[in-house]
Amino acid sequence: MAELSVLGKRLPKVNSWAHLTGSAKYADDLFLPRMLYGRLLRSTQAHARITKLDVSRALAHPGVVAIVTGPDMPETIGIMPSVQDETALAIDRVRYVGEPVAAIAAIDEDTAFEAMSLIDVEYDPLPPILTIEDALREDLPKIHEKSRRANIFKEVHLSFGDLDAGFASADHMRDDWFFFEGNTHAPIESHSAVASFEGDGKLTIWTCTQVPHYLHRELEKALGLPRAKIRVVATPSGGGFGGKSDPFAHEFAACLLSMRTKRPVKITLDREEVFYAHRGRHPVKMRIKTGVKQDGEITAVHFQSWLDGGAYSSYGIATTYYTGALMTVTYRIPAYKFDGVRVYTNKPPCGPKRGHGTTQPRYALECQLDKIAVDLGFDALEYRKRILQPANSRTVNELRITSMGLGQCLDELGAKTKYSERHGQLPRGKGVGIAGSAYISGAGLPIYWNEMPHSGATVKLDRGGGVTVYCGTAEIGQGSDNMLASVAAECLGVRPEDVHVVSGDTSLAPVDLGSYSSRVTFMAGNAVKDAAWKLREWLLDAASERLAIPRECLVPADRRITDLRDPEQFVTFDDAVVLAEAKHGTLSAAGSYRPPQGIGGGYKGAGVGPSPAYSFQASVAEVSVDLETGVVTVDRITTAHDCGRALSPANVEGQIEGSAYMGYGEIMGEEQVFRGGLHKKPSLLDYKIPTSLDTPELEAIIVETIDKEGPFGAKEAGEGPLNSVIPAIANAVYDAIGVRFDETPITADKVLAALGKRDNRGMPKDRIGPEGMGDGQEAANAALRRLSFTTEAREKKKANA
Amino acid sequence: MLRLPAFTMERPGTYAEAATLLRAHGAARGDLTRGTPSLPVMLVAGGTDLFPNMKRRQFTPRVLISLGGVADATGIARDKSGLRIQAGTTLTTVASDAQVRERYTALAEAAVLVSTPQLRNMGTIGGNICLDTRCNWYDQSAFWRGAEGFCMKTHPEVVCRVAPSSPRCLAVASADTVPALLALGASVAIQSADGTRTVALADLHQEDGIAHTKIARDEIVVSVTLPDATGWRSTYLKQRDRGSFDFPIVGLAVAVKRDGARVTDARVALTAVASRPQLVADAAKALIGGSLDEAAIAAAADAVHKAARPMDNTSGTISQRKRTARVFAERALRALAA
Amino acid sequence: MTKQLLTLNVNGESRTVAAEPHHTLLEVLREELQLTGTKHGCELGECGACTVLVDGVAVLSCLTLPMQVGDAIVTTVEGLADAGAGAPGREARKLHPLQTAFAEEGAAQCGYCTPGMLMSAKALLDGNPSPTRDDMAQAISGNLCRCTGYTAIYEAIDSAARMARGG
Numbered sequence A: 001m002a003e004l005s006v007l008g009k010r011l012p013k014v015n016s017w018a019h020l021t022g023s024a025k026y027a028d029d030l031f032l033p034r035m036l037y038g039r040l041l042r043s044t045q046a047h048a049r050i051t052k053l054d055v056s057r058a059l060a061h062p063g064v065v066a067i068v069t070g071p072d073m074p075e076t077i078g079i080m081p082s083v084q085d086e087t088a089l090a091i092d093r094v095r096y097v098g099e100p101v102a103a104i105a106a107i108d109e110d111t112a113f114e115a116m117s118l119i120d121v122e123y124d125p126l127p128p129i130l131t132i133e134d135a136l137r138e139d140l141p142k143i144h145e146k147s148r149r150a151n152i153f154k155e156v157h158l159s160f161g162d163l164d165a166g167f168a169s170a171d172h173m174r175d176d177w178f179f180f181e182g183n184t185h186a187p188i189e190s191h192s193a194v195a196s197f198e199g200d201g202k203l204t205i206w207t208c209t210q211v212p213h214y215l216h217r218e219l220e221k222a223l224g225l226p227r228a229k230i231r232v233v234a235t236p237s238g239g240g241f242g243g244k245s246d247p248f249a250h251e252f253a254a255c256l257l258s259m260r261t262k263r264p265v266k267i268t269l270d271r272e273e274v275f276y277a278h279r280g281r282h283p284v285k286m287r288i289k290t291g292v293k294q295d296g297e298i299t300a301v302h303f304q305s306w307l308d309g310g311a312y313s314s315y316g317i318a319t320t321y322y323t324g325a326l327m328t329v330t331y332r333i334p335a336y337k338f339d340g341v342r343v344y345t346n347k348p349p350c351g352p353k354r355g356h357g358t359t360q361p362r363y364a365l366e367c368q369l370d371k372i373a374v375d376l377g378f379d380a381l382e383y384r385k386r387i388l389q390p391a392n393s394r395t396v397n398e399l400r401i402t403s404m405g406l407g408q409c410l411d412e413l414g415a416k417t418k419y420s421e422r423h424g425q426l427p428r429g430k431g432v433g434i435a436g437s438a439y440i441s442g443a444g445l446p447i448y449w450n451e452m453p454h455s456g457a458t459v460k461l462d463r464g465g466g467v468t469v470y471c472g473t474a475e476i477g478q479g480s481d482n483m484l485a486s487v488a489a490e491c492l493g494v495r496p497e498d499v500h501v502v503s504g505d506t507s508l509a510p511v512d513l514g515s516y517s518s519r520v521t522f523m524a525g526n527a528v529k530d531a532a533w534k535l536r537e538w539l540l541d542a543a544s545e546r547l548a549i550p551r552e553c554l555v556p557a558d559r560r561i562t563d564l565r566d567p568e569q570f571v572t573f574d575d576a577v578v579l580a581e582a583k584h585g586t587l588s589a590a591g592s593y594r595p596p597q598g599i600g601g602g603y604k605g606a607g608v609g610p611s612p613a614y615s616f617q618a619s620v621a622e623v624s625v626d627l628e629t630g631v632v633t634v635d636r637i638t639t640a641h642d643c644g645r646a647l648s649p650a651n652v653e654g655q656i657e658g659s660a661y662m663g664y665g666e667i668m669g670e671e672q673v674f675r676g677g678l679h680k681k682p683s684l685l686d687y688k689i690p691t692s693l694d695t696p697e698l699e700a701i702i703v704e705t706i707d708k709e710g711p712f713g714a715k716e717a718g719e720g721p722l723n724s725v726i727p728a729i730a731n732a733v734y735d736a737i738g739v740r741f742d743e744t745p746i747t748a749d750k751v752l753a754a755l756g757k758r759d760n761r762g763m764p765k766d767r768i769g770p771e772g773m774g775d776g777q778e779a780a781n782a783a784l785r786r787l788s789f790t791t792e793a794r795e796k797k798k799a800n801a
Numbered sequence B: 001m002l003r004l005p006a007f008t009m010e011r012p013g014t015y016a017e018a019a020t021l022l023r024a025h026g027a028a029r030g031d032l033t034r035g036t037p038s039l040p041v042m043l044v045a046g047g048t049d050l051f052p053n054m055k056r057r058q059f060t061p062r063v064l065i066s067l068g069g070v071a072d073a074t075g076i077a078r079d080k081s082g083l084r085i086q087a088g089t090t091l092t093t094v095a096s097d098a099q100v101r102e103r104y105t106a107l108a109e110a111a112v113l114v115s116t117p118q119l120r121n122m123g124t125i126g127g128n129i130c131l132d133t134r135c136n137w138y139d140q141s142a143f144w145r146g147a148e149g150f151c152m153k154t155h156p157e158v159v160c161r162v163a164p165s166s167p168r169c170l171a172v173a174s175a176d177t178v179p180a181l182l183a184l185g186a187s188v189a190i191q192s193a194d195g196t197r198t199v200a201l202a203d204l205h206q207e208d209g210i211a212h213t214k215i216a217r218d219e220i221v222v223s224v225t226l227p228d229a230t231g232w233r234s235t236y237l238k239q240r241d242r243g244s245f246d247f248p249i250v251g252l253a254v255a256v257k258r259d260g261a262r263v264t265d266a267r268v269a270l271t272a273v274a275s276r277p278q279l280v281a282d283a284a285k286a287l288i289g290g291s292l293d294e295a296a297i298a299a300a301a302d303a304v305h306k307a308a309r310p311m312d313n314t315s316g317t318i319s320q321r322k323r324t325a326r327v328f329a330e331r332a333l334r335a336l337a338a
Numbered sequence C: 001m002t003k004q005l006l007t008l009n010v011n012g013e014s015r016t017v018a019a020e021p022h023h024t025l026l027e028v029l030r031e032e033l034q035l036t037g038t039k040h041g042c043e044l045g046e047c048g049a050c051t052v053l054v055d056g057v058a059v060l061s062c063l064t065l066p067m068q069v070g071d072a073i074v075t076t077v078e079g080l081a082d083a084g085a086g087a088p089g090r091e092a093r094k095l096h097p098l099q100t101a102f103a104e105e106g107a108a109q110c111g112y113c114t115p116g117m118l119m120s121a122k123a124l125l126d127g128n129p130s131p132t133r134d135d136m137a138q139a140i141s142g143n144l145c146r147c148t149g150y151t152a153i154y155e156a157i158d159s160a161a162r163m164a165r166g167g
Ligand SMILES: Cc1cc2nc3c(=O)[nH]c(=O)nc-3n(C[C@H](O)[C@H](O)[C@H](O)COP(=O)(O)OP(=O)(O)OC[C@H]3O[C@@H](n4cnc5c(N)ncnc54)[C@H](O)[C@@H]3O)c2cc1C
Pocket: A685, B042, B043, B044, B045, B046, B047, B048, B049, B050, B051, B052, B067, B087, B091, B113, B114, B115, B116, B119, B122, B123, B124, B125, B126, B127, B128, B129, B130, B131, B132, B174, B175, B176, B177, B215, B219, B220, B221, B222, B245, B246, B247, B248, C044, C045, C046
């Protein structure tokens, strides 16, 4: 391929100007004529029956225009069609504090707020289930009647290769328990939606969703309005990170209130409500048993995870599988068994957060590898390099690996950070740690079964030289609009700023499944390339004809189509467009992308994990521990990331840095924790997202492997780089003070406890983390025994069959 | 959007006018009530403590009297009794004032560690002295507190959530400048419709999360005065979770006056580990007359450790905060000894 | 509650609006003056997204009442570019060096913290044309950004400072 003229260059994002002048219109920035303001009344109970819900006093309040409640939208909804267990607003039963119960539309927000206290709700409380252990007990009430046993939402068991033989051939075994605390996305923009039902019977909703297409489907279901009458417009999001990828109560409520009142309705959540809407990182308890040979070669891995899912399913099926699926893609594992259980508890539902389901097990695996390296006396960086899963291979769970740059990442990191020279050599209280990880470039399957493209795009050229890209992607700050413009510009030989982008609009643009699972660059990038390439051919034909120069000698770049051999011979882009339109008629082309078949296995549960390509990354963290106060400071995080090709290097670096930042926050103090069902810290003061003064020095190293199927060789950059940061920090803390943090977050108090310096004394420990499942709770242990029993029984049956 | 409850606002031009307005709008003479959300009238200076509290419906006064328009409400001036800081002076101004930085270092250090640059540009030292006490169960929205069932600080008939058997509210003194001012020996001028009184800052706060100061509802803090600092050195250390935004979970200020190597006077003040900011007399005693050697430092640190009685109602843990108080005492004293 | 007339001096324009006395500067800017460039993430002083300048000083509009502002000059992100734009003989609206630098360095990802961040950065540069990395970290320590990890923001402020110094 000729040299690229746009991709790989450091150019400002095409949508920067709107952000920087204040003209970008986020959902809450929309004010429509006659608009009403809505608010949600939320449950004060963690688990209860609604015995009375009377809105008459509120409805009579001056300024209140309409109120809707659960029974107004009786259909079950939810992001995964197979396990829908929510209604838009609670019906009869509430399952967490903060669950939406009713929605009010009033002439202004003050009035809506006041009127909330006039809704009469009475509850009959049920015992709340708040821990994984309790959720496994059969003697407690069920949160969802559908659960077949205890409060288990989903149980999965997968086994690959000969596990027993693997363990039998091991020279050394490790069996470790871990706990990863739940945390949340906390985008700076809270959720907001404006709905407008017009006289023609059509409904438009502007909302900061990451998944306009999936929301479109759910709105149809809940509102009973044909999808053809609904238009979803994804407004630019002020941060998503997975937190805006479910359909939410306020979206349904705004729509229904607008349909009832025939006026536009806006509902913007306040910060506390965002903590209740949640869908963030699951708390996960994990056990990982690994066998290795004397030389470190892994012989078998048995991984178990227990996910605390909160009150509803959200993406829970995918999350559960993801805790097991990607364990195999980084290092050679010949035999692998995975058991995962996700339970319901009476807390806000958990869902996908950056690194969806893979972050917690990756932390466990990489911490354990660090222990194995210590056990066997290996350098942890060199050790990882020795056991890498090769490029162009299949993993034991049948995932297809194409480009694989983890080795290069480790090399670059080693050179940059001098990890191997410094590890184990720093004074007490200072440490360096390393970890690797991986992530998907888009899920191989959509969340509802269909054979259509995952991403579609159309590109239109107009006689004035204008280029417009239409694509259903949602711009959430990751730079997808810029990616679309840049890929189209590269194909057509114009500048990104010449391109108009129409994205996130279900009426104007072809479907893209949404901004989740790091799929947009890979899939929408390929779709827009597909479309633009068709137009490029027409333009080249036209130019070739005009210049009487063979097509092969022409290149489009910098708004011209030029003869490679003689730069004086060219047609301008605008002229080429006119020539092509005269020849072909209106210039518009559609493109689409669907992941190839056969990139995963055929077994039940094989749907989660396959991806057209995986990103790889590794991080080195450097920490200082105050041995007197227990305060841990992370001084620097360096991450090398294999993104295939950096279409926009500045953007890729931004994603690497932002991921490092977010990972740092997760392990150093962010916690979504509860007391008696009530969120302990539902504010940006108490939920500790790092400030500029906390954030370590962040360094990003781009590694390119030019993936053969990625658009111009690109893979993902938005999520993977978070995964390696967390275990790297835990491993660095071990290097600094000799204490293993097998549980997150790492707090000053826990460090003091480990150092034997808690105020009430106590003995020093070499490890902070769970001892097992249930922390000694007999009931939970019994549940576990039963679980593993049923697993084994089922597998025996399978084997016999 | 979280919004303020409705109120009307008065903007007097003088403290005398403000004092009259307070009474006129229903602030009773000598009334020490703090907790109740239904105070008829309240003062607002920077609003950085009061407005968040009002948005959470911890207070819903019908009338606010803004001190922003009061003449001479701001400024730092030296007079014969020392350095006088007008109550309306912003924390940014306090932190960057050359005299404060040089002679009253602990105050400058404390002021710059408050919250964030924007909040320091708005928040005043008077407001910091009057800062409401804080608690995990209290600094929550009306919805949250309703779900929990409220607590004693706003609802006298309900128990304290932190310690249900406690007869009083255990909310935490959380102002950063107060321990610094205490260590520096500050006094406060307070004005009401009846006139002006001056009190030692050490006598202003009390061990009660509700009635945490002895400033009555009809009174206004007009200035704080620091005595001459010749021979004194001081410093402030703060523990919090993040490098900005966060309130202290331990705050410790130390001031020592030395004649050669000998400590002739000392004050050690502690905050965020009880309902009131306190001078730790035993710590001072351990230092006075000695030479800031390790033995004296250890004795003072012991006294600080003993005085720190945190409850489980802020971020961090009790044992971590107690231990940090001791470590801070050692560190602060070693720094001053150097 | 009855509305009161108030006159605000915003971005070089004197604007009279009727607003209820308990509505914050943030609410009045966004809802009465359509200046939606100023964002909000908490309305409690805990994020910095609503930062504006009042007489050049960075303050939180979510905790400021318009009445307290009086006739001081309010600057929002919409007023950051050259305020004299559009006058005869003047070239088109010129971006502030911070805006150019933020675009070039990729300092705005989702862009939501950006208006507040720009205001804090402007207050910094106005008082300190050559800030160190530490000065910058302090100056933006009241503005949470969830996307960037702040690194690109430092680079942008540094680059804007150099641009402004003519370097
Ligand atoms: C996110 C956030 C973080 C914060 N972090 C910190 C921190 O780390 N450390 C810290 O110390 N503070 C912190 N604060 C609190 C606050 O910003 C400061 O304490 C500030 O100094 C309060 O001053 P103000 O002028 O804004 O007070 P206001 O809010 O105006 O008033 C506070 C109280 O004092 C009363 N009052 C004010 N002035 C007078 C007066 N002259 N006479 C009598 N009564 C008066 C008011 O009626 C009110 O009850 C934080 C606030 C927020 C929102």
